[in-house]
Amino acid sequence: MTKRLTLLPGIALIGMLFLIPVGIVFQQGLFDPVFTTEHFVRFATRGAYMRIFWSTLQISTVVALVCLLVGYPIAYFIVRQPPARRPFLMFLVLVPMWMSILARTYSWMVVLGKEGIINQSLIWLGLIDEPIKMLFTTGAVYVAMVQIMLPILIVTCFSSMTEIDQSLLRAARIMGASPRKAFREVFLPLSAEGAITGTLIVFILSMGFFIVPALLGGRRDAMLANVISGQVSQTNWGFAAAISIVLLGATLLVLVLVRGASAKLVHHQEEAH
């Protein structure tokens, strides 16, 4: 009983700061003032909104997968280092996270801009005559989002990798597994959980990204969060709420699907032996 009592402040906090606001969002999106699906119909039937919806999904998926492909090997590399060297390497990974996303996004403008470091260097080297357009492109959005999200994935992978007993890999080797086989049979399955979790976290955070597409993307690179912000500033509360609900629903759906698929995959792998 006392155990449950100590949970009360937490429950109260979640209720006030999370459940009630989300409830209000649902109420705003679905009642105007009586029950209506008008906002959702508008969202689904206007091509522009659906296009932004799909590109938001696409950008988030690509960013999450690129982070996985880049971050997993980095985490693996760090875990393979002598334990005394790991904290310093993790420190290097984490340093960017101490700066605000806004500051990092502006830094990318300095790097990618017409007068930016990359263009200046390329012109100075004589490789190009005219500055290449990098800022305000989809590519800029991808690059900056991956850079911002990467530490999150590395940390998640790293912590699940450090929990893998190194003697398991030795055991695999002495039983006849090549280093590659030992990795595939032992390390990969045991670190998959952490890698999938990290990828999902990056995906979820990307779905709500706002600053990077607004500052680094072109006119057509807006994401759902940018549309929501636009609708709010036009005081279209109902429509903004409806888009928020779509965003939330889509994110949850992907979460459930990936979790289900990964559980099946792990299970299947075991059955196959």
Add this chain to the structure above:
Amino acid sequence: MQGSRVHFEKVTKSFGETVALTDFNLDIAPGEFVTLLGASGSGKSTALNILAGFSDATSGEVYTGDRPLTGVAPEHRNVGMVFQNFALFPHKTVAENVAFPLRMRKGARDEIDRRVKAALEMVQLGAFAARKPAALSGGQRQRVALARAVVFEPPVLLMDECLSALDLKLREELQDEIRRIHREIGTTVLFVTHDQTEALTMSDRIAILEGGKIVQIDAPEVLYDRPRTRFVADFIGQSNMFDLSAVTDGTAAVPDMGIDIPVSDPTAVAISIRPERLRVIPGENTSGLSVFQGVVEDETFFGPVVAQTVRLRSGRRLEVRSQRSGHDRLPHTGQTITLAFDPADAAPLVAT
């Protein structure tokens, strides 16, 4: 299955400044059960890791059979190993764990199934094939690790302190089981432990390691009866050690006892007498024995055995263990007693 010979030839290993093994020589006969016994840091695990291929010798060579192992990856050494923490794959079932070395060797599916079944039967875990390691007790995990290490019939089996994580009763059971399996499969075993009882009960021969060197390697009873140095006498069992005067004409004085005894080894500087080899004698019939006196200071009752601490005239104390057989009453604390031992039971110790 045929065990193969294992041969360490002048192996040294240093980690930077620290020397873990120096001039390590060990020749293990096919099918022999040899234990490396030593305190932590004595180099026993280093020797094992070099044989397994997890670390390279700084110099020297290791052979299994006639095959030199330098440059051979662990997966090509055909050596079985039971790890200290068992190292079972947590994401695989018991049967999948045991099948792993066979799968790596690309055996046929039904052949793998048959051998996994046989290996699990051998360790009496046939009913647990579908479980995950997390659902097993410590002793069962140990058995799975053992089955996994021998299922591919390796000619050499390494065991790294693999019983130390278990409680005493389980440890004794598994010692019996490991010996039985060793007899059944006939593989050469190199066992590493810091537990002398484990070493004494299981091994054909025991190598005592100190500071990266083998200080003595012998059969358990030889090691117990004839330790060569103070370190060995002290490490294996309990011992009373006494300094000797210089040995002349096969005789030396034991100043603490005030007697002369015959000593076979002219280089001996001390003797070691096991507590149970000392006899408390009431009568005068002491022909052929070395006799001296002391006062009983303390005693500990063990049931069939009584251990007594006896103070000699020189002030030195020694331990005596007596069987309480027959009806003779043992002298008690404060009494002066006569002690005797057969000089043949005094192992001459050389300086190290």
